[in-house]
Amino acid sequence: MSSTTRDNEGDHDMPPLAQSNSSFGHGDVFLLLSLPQNFIVGHDDMAITTSESLLGFRDIPAGTHFLWVQQPGATSRNGYWYVTQEQNGRVHVKQWDQYNEVLSSLPNQAEEQHQAESLEFIYSKLKPYDMRGGIKRRPARASQPMPFSIAGRNEPSFITDPAKMWQQLTHAISEPFLTRITGLKLVDAWLVDSADCAAGESYRAQYKSVQSSEFNFLFAQDFKDLELLDSDPTRWDVVEDTTDRVLALLRSTDFSFDPYEIIAELQFTFLTGTHLGNHACMEQWWDLVLKIIVRAYRLALSHPVLTIELIRTLHAQLIYTEENVESTSEEEQEKGRSEHTIGPCPDRPIYQFNLQNRRRLRTALAKYARKLEEVLNGLGDAVTIEQSTARAIFGDLESWLFTRGWDLGSKNAKVEETKRRDEIGEDDDDDDEMPVVVDLDEHGREVGLVSFND
Numbered sequence: 478m479s480s481t482t483r484d485n486e487g488d489h490d491m492p493p494l495a496q497s498n499s500s501f502g503h504g505d506v507f508l509l510l511s512l513p514q515n516f517i518v519g520h521d522d523m524a525i526t527t528s529e530s531l532l533g534f535r536d537i538p539a540g541t542h543f544l545w546v547q548q549p550g551a552t553s554r555n556g557y558w559y560v561t562q563e564q565n566g567r568v569h570v571k572q573w574d575q576y577n578e579v580l581s582s583l584p585n586q587a588e589e590q591h592q593a594e595s596l597e598f599i600y601s602k603l604k605p606y607d608m609r610g611g612i613k614r615r616p617a618r619a620s621q622p623m624p625f626s627i628a629g630r631n632e633p634s635f636i637t638d639p640a641k642m643w644q645q646l647t648h649a650i651s652e653p654f655l656t657r658i659t660g661l662k663l664v665d666a667w668l669v670d671s672a673d674c675a676a677g678e679s680y681r682a683q684y685k686s687v688q689s690s691e692f693n694f695l696f697a698q699d700f701k702d703l704e705l706l707d708s709d710p711t712r713w714d715v716v717e718d719t720t721d722r723v724l725a726l727l728r729s730t731d732f733s734f735d736p737y738e739i740i741a742e743l744q745f746t747f748l749t750g751t752h753l754g755n756h757a758c759m760e761q762w763w764d765l766v767l768k769i770i771v772r773a774y775r776l777a778l779s780h781p782v783l784t785i786e787l788i789r790t791l792h793a794q795l796i797y798t799e800e801n802v803e804s805t806s807e808e809e810q811e812k813g814r815s816e817h818t819i820g821p822c823p824d825r826p827i828y829q830f831n832l833q834n835r836r837r838l839r840t841a842l843a844k845y846a847r848k849l850e851e852v853l854n855g856l857g858d859a860v861t862i863e864q865s866t867a868r869a870i871f872g873d874l875e876s877w878l879f880t881r882g883w884d885l886g887s888k889n890a891k892v893e894e895t896k897r898r899d900e901i902g903e904d905d906d907d908d909d910e911m912p913v914v915v916d917l918d919e920h921g922r923e924v925g926l927v928s929f930n931d
Contacts, residue, residue: 657738
């Protein structure tokens with residue numbers, strides 16, 4: 478399998494739908510050409526295994542969308558982030574490159590135009606965006622970003638509404654953001670791959686079939702500083718609160734920084750990491766959550782709305798992981814959630830990435846709950862509606878975690894968790910290096926190992 482560079486074509490407009498044809502529905506169309514049978518195809522929060530060659534999707538509403546594919550038996554995936562608008566439905570066209578095993582753009586605009594003009598012959602064969610059937614989806618994202626302000630508290634309706642869930646997971650991801658984080662310019666869809674890496678870590682992508690730009694993540698230097706400072710116990714009181722690091726980024730004079738960039742990166746890394754198994758995105762997501770977001774205790778004082786959006790997005794991500802993402806184990810998929818499981822299911826990909834992080838997340842959230850309360854109580858009667866809303870939004874997350882067995886308000890949460898694990902005999906899923914007993918042969922070697930000397 479040879480290497481190829483990602484095309485930076487796409488500086489042309491996507492062909493429009495034939496609006497005069499009343500048989501066409503509303504929204505965009507995404508055509509998939511030459512896609513073989515038995516592929517796994519994911520589109521936003523749905524995934525299907527094709528029994529016959531999939532031609533594409535229709536009636537795609539305005540919003541930010543993510544389409545990816547996986548070959549039968551393969552472990553890697555690749556796909557496209559793209560953004561649709563309310564007006565003038567467009568035709569997106571990608572074709573399967575069997576040689577390089579990647580979805581790729583067509584050679585030129587003329588070919589794309591030809592495919593758009595032929596749409597009427599295959600439109601009825603395209604999969605509707607809402608593959609659930611009876612549930613009518615709402616737009617996944619408004620044509621303009623959600624206003625960075627609030628008018629009181631909204632209940633987390635994304636818990637029961639799939640469309641609102643996808644909106645909460647993606648609403649901050651815009652075309653300028655996708656250009657910045659991927660480095661891909663003059664394109665109408667942003668290609669990502671399981672093996673994409675962070676800037677400066679191209680050695681991790683040496684086995685990729687497609688050479689791509691490296692992810693330009695935020696807080697890269699901060700994470701290096703924090704790793705060094707956190708290793709020094711004498712500095713913990715100084716570096717524990719990361720609010721100043723967030724504020725420094727927000728006040729950056731190098732470029733006009735949009736607070737939505739932080740939310741967008743939290744969303745992008747979560748979904749790309751979860752659905753593609755991308756190591757760099759999973760690592761960045763955990764770093765954002767554990768080292769920045771739930772350690773920015775004072776952020777609610779100066780930027781309460783940003784705090785609200787970060788907490789609400791994290792809440793949605795944890796629910797999405799629990800309800801929409803399959804276990805990494807086929808056995809666990811069949812059994813479902815055990816009544817003895819304490820906290821969110823540990824067999825999900827985001828937790829399996831680093832078995833210690835799930836425990837660290839609980840500890841960090843419990844501490845954040847106490848610190849946020851201390852900070853806001855310190856304001857007395859001066860607390861604003863937005864700050865009170867931030868407290869309530871975190872309370873929603875805390876309540877959901879409580880239903881999963883995590884009591885963030887317990888002073889002895891870790892003791893209770895250990896005691897219950899001992900009582901039910903549950904394995905410690907955070908300890909991946911527990912000693913095991915093995916059988917040895919007459920030469921002192923472990924039985925069952927492959928020998929190249931025999």
